[in-house]
Amino acid sequence: MTAPAEPTCPSCGAAVAAGARFCESCGTPLSAGAAAPAAGATAPAAPASPAAPPVEDAAPISAPTRRPAGALPDPPPDPGRRPCDACGGEVGPDLYCTQCGAKAPSERDHFRERPASWVAGVCDKGVGKSRNEDAMALLAGAEPGSRAVLVVLDGVSSSVDSDVASLNGARAAREVLRMPLPAGMGTPGSREAAVRKVLTDATAAAQAAIVATTDPDSPNPASATFTVAVLEGTLVHHANLGDSRCYWLPDDGPGVQLTVDDSMAQAQIAAGVAKEVAEQGRAAHAITRWLGRDSEDPTPAVGIVEVTGPGWLLACSDGLWNYASTPEALQEQVRAAGTTDPAELALRLVGFANAAGGHDNITAALARVEGPGHNAATPAATAGEEG
Amino acid sequence: MAEFTTAVYQNEFLPDGGTDVNAIVTITCAGAGTAGQGGSGDAGEIIIVDTSGSMGPATMAAAKDAAQAALAEIVDGTWFAVVAGADRAMLAYPMVSSGPAMVRMDTTTRTEASAAINRFVGSGGTAISTWLDLAGQVFASVPQVTQRHALLLTDGENRERPGQLDAAINRATGYYQCDCRGAGTDWQVAEIRRIAQALLGTVDIIPRPDQMRQQFQEIMRTAMARGVADAKLRVWTPQGAQVLFVRQVAPTLEDLTDRRTAVNPLTGDYPTGAWADESRDYHVAVRVAAKAIGQEQLAARVQLAIGDDVVTQGLVKATWSGNSELTARIDQQVAHYTGQTELAAMIQEGLAAKAAGDEATATTKLGRAVQLAAQTGNGEATTKLRKVVDVESEADGTVRLKRTVDKADEMALDTASTKTTRVRKDPAPGS
Numbered sequence: 001m002t003a004p005a006e007p008t009c010p011s012c013g014a015a016v017a018a019g020a021r022f023c024e025s026c027g028t029p030l031s032a033g034a035a036a037p038a039a040g041a042t043a044p045a046a047p048a049s050p051a052a053p054p055v056e057d058a059a060p061i062s063a064p065t066r067r068p069a070g071a072l073p074d075p076p077p078d079p080g081r082r083p084c085d086a087c088g089g090e091v092g093p094d095l096y097c098t099q100c101g102a103k104a105p106s107e108r109d110h111f112r113e114r115p116a117s118w119v120a121g122v123c124d125k126g127v128g129k130s131r132n133e134d135a136m137a138l139l140a141g142a143e144p145g146s147r148a149v150l151v152v153l154d155g156v157s158s159s160v161d162s163d164v165a166s167l168n169g170a171r172a173a174r175e176v177l178r179m180p181l182p183a184g185m186g187t188p189g190s191r192e193a194a195v196r197k198v199l200t201d202a203t204a205a206a207q208a209a210i211v212a213t214t215d216p217d218s219p220n221p222a223s224a225t226f227t228v229a230v231l232e233g234t235l236v237h238h239a240n241l242g243d244s245r246c247y248w249l250p251d252d253g254p255g256v257q258l259t260v261d262d263s264m265a266q267a268q269i270a271a272g273v274a275k276e277v278a279e280q281g282r283a284a285h286a287i288t289r290w291l292g293r294d295s296e297d298p299t300p301a302v303g304i305v306e307v308t309g310p311g312w313l314l315a316c317s318d319g320l321w322n323y324a325s326t327p328e329a330l331q332e333q334v335r336a337a338g339t340t341d342p343a344e345l346a347l348r349l350v351g352f353a354n355a356a357g358g359h360d361n362i363t364a365a366l367a368r369v370e371g372p373g374h375n376a377a378t379p380a381a382t383a384g385e386e387g
Numbered sequence: 388m389a390e391f392t393t394a395v396y397q398n399e400f401l402p403d404g405g406t407d408v409n410a411i412v413t414i415t416c417a418g419a420g421t422a423g424q425g426g427s428g429d430a431g432e433i434i435i436v437d438t439s440g441s442m443g444p445a446t447m448a449a450a451k452d453a454a455q456a457a458l459a460e461i462v463d464g465t466w467f468a469v470v471a472g473a474d475r476a477m478l479a480y481p482m483v484s485s486g487p488a489m490v491r492m493d494t495t496t497r498t499e500a501s502a503a504i505n506r507f508v509g510s511g512g513t514a515i516s517t518w519l520d521l522a523g524q525v526f527a528s529v530p531q532v533t534q535r536h537a538l539l540l541t542d543g544e545n546r547e548r549p550g551q552l553d554a555a556i557n558r559a560t561g562y563y564q565c566d567c568r569g570a571g572t573d574w575q576v577a578e579i580r581r582i583a584q585a586l587l588g589t590v591d592i593i594p595r596p597d598q599m600r601q602q603f604q605e606i607m608r609t610a611m612a613r614g615v616a617d618a619k620l621r622v623w624t625p626q627g628a629q630v631l632f633v634r635q636v637a638p639t640l641e642d643l644t645d646r647r648t649a650v651n652p653l654t655g656d657y658p659t660g661a662w663a664d665e666s667r668d669y670h671v672a673v674r675v676a677a678k679a680i681g682q683e684q685l686a687a688r689v690q691l692a693i694g695d696d697v698v699t700q701g702l703v704k705a706t707w708s709g710n711s712e713l714t715a716r717i718d719q720q721v722a723h724y725t726g727q728t729e730l731a732a733m734i735q736e737g738l739a740a741k742a743a744g745d746e747a748t749a750t751t752k753l754g755r756a757v758q759l760a761a762q763t764g765n766g767e768a769t770t771k772l773r774k775v776v777d778v779e780s781e782a783d784g785t786v787r788l789k790r791t792v793d794k795a796d797e798m799a800l801d802t803a804s805t806k807t808t809r810v811r812k813d814p815a816p817g818s
Contacts, residue, residue, distance in 0.1 A: 087626070094702060096685035099653070101625030101675070103683040127681060 121365030165222030223292025250311030255327025420614030428533025449596030473511035516555035535563035758784030
């Protein structure tokens, strides 16, 4: 439904059947998620991506015609094809390395975002999966520690078009969170209520985008988990539905899992089963709440926490935390990476999950928070921004 | 403008540690137009007729008639010439001794050429190398002719020092294409097949003079329908991979492996000559380094290139899998053409053994050929084999050599050995 009347392959231009997953001529994957970044890269002036219609629907009717100064811009477009992972050779338009023939992931199967030097994320198919149904959408102010939005969705693989739905949902939620959260309210209570409203709106926008992507007659409607973390100064607001998670991982001292899963495992933990046992159970990954047409209650659980740097704010899918569920285990991986560059750390965490098996799609979105008075960009982060 | 399409048939799944990737790549051309009218240079045709003393009156009369028929098929405006071949080659038409040795076809030149053919008289020996060399010189005298095709008729064995013919074939290879026909049974199939294979043409026997006219007509008609000059099969393989072989497997079998010219370290071109509206199948086999289960890679990119333009491409892939149901399957197309390739080898080796008096080997090889022809549904090969051997069991491949065999039947089996049959491309589910 997001495809034009007569779809053509973005790579070779051959006509393709509506709904085709691959180009018959050149084999390029054709999911709307893969086509969107390519279209954006060639024509940045035209923001008519497939994600746009649901966003428009969800945006307030009285939207400003010009973005106010506080609105965060979209991250720069992914530079596109990266050199071959296996040999460093150039990757051809058919996504195979022109030197060693290794298959490069499509834009949908592996993408990166870096809205600012201190915020970055990697969304990866995972070696054991055939497609990437995870999605992420990030925003950040240029000044480190100012304001960051990390949205992560995990499409449910038993449903149709979850990859398209999750990406559309992530971008729709990002659209709602582009403006700073409400501030200057009379009481902390009234502010909290206003923030809860914004986070609920963001969730509703994601829900609308996912439902809009779904074929109304599909017996397996697209569905996804939803987690978002919004950092403003020292405050982190988070919202969650399903089993993607937000963590606060300080450089020193104990880390904390900010969100609570909506999963069978969590229900068992609440009933007294040990966390380690519950998360290894057969039904551990069955989620009890989600976004999608068949969602019973798309209202997120929200929370707020004050953080003191230095440390990392992490939003991730279960493809990562399956291999490091506790904050301590994640902190160990962060320390092993030994970097303050969020893009590098995101890659390291994804690499860690892939090395451990990569049985699910992996998303890791990170914001680096320096301590009070240390908010200037670190040299490593500034150097990394060029790439 | 001609349009090309490609389809790849393969089982891309390799078992753990598997290295060899086989694929049948079908390339189809549509809208080829007419030779020499595609705007990329003119077409040239040379008719080469054996006028040695061995040509009997009936054969000579038929050859003249056939040459006239071929002449009639050449489209107006096409450059052409007629060569008479004996122990040396003579330019029969146009009758010039310097300058361009070809003329454009029109009413006048057609009549003049026809008269020249009617003056053919048989005398002298057979030195085919001189015929090939003269044809090359004639083509070279008209530089705007870029699509070069010759039709060669002979009735006798080449009478030259060993090596002379091969040297001439080498000089002509890559310069012009040549379809070859042998009249009667006094010529050597292996010898003429060498010419046809090197010069990207066909070879066949014309057992009786009265069949000659139709054959010439068909050859020339096909040649004139080739509106796409000189296309190359371009094969890219990844670093460290080895091309095991590249064969054309339909409509005829031609091993192109040794005819590679490097484009760059990873890419090679194989000649395919001119194209009409037709479909050709290529069997490409590549050996790659094994990767871990779940990994996918490109094993070959098979393209058709005209000049520097790639007009179509197909991707040959390799995916390593732990699922033996996926990896054990052999693609139907690959299996079919592997069988047809062995069939051709068995026929040629069997007939060679028979000629050398090694009846045991001949019986075994031709028996296997009967079995393969049945298995791969090659009806023409089966029919021709049955004229040379008595079949006891097609399924087991047990045969007896016939005591008396018509020489022409044996030669027809030999020349037809490289003709392949196609198998249906869309197997019914579950078959």
